[in-house]
Amino acid sequence: MATSSVTHNFVITTNEGVEKFVSAMEVAEKEHFPAIKVNGRRWTDAKEIALLMKKRRRNDA
Numbered sequence: 001m002a003t004s005s006v007t008h009n010f011v012i013t014t015n016e017g018v019e020k021f022v023s024a025m026e027v028a029e030k031e032h033f034p035a036i037k038v039n040g041r042r043w044t045d046a047k048e049i050a051l052l053m054k055k056r057r058r059n060d061a
Contacts, residue, residue: 012018043049 012021043052
């Protein structure tokens with residue numbers, strides 16, 4: 001989890017607020033979120049990647 005963006009967007013000014021925030025972060029850390037299976041594959045061949053990008057540029061125009 002990207003905590004730097006979480007703490008960047010608000011300011012905690014009281015001790016009670018700090019305790020609530022830390023408690024919420026600890027609960028979130030303990031929760032289990034199952035991995036989501038995504039259909040796809042890893043692109044490693046430079047020629048395939050170049051062809052894909054060429055098609056993408058053509059479609060963006």
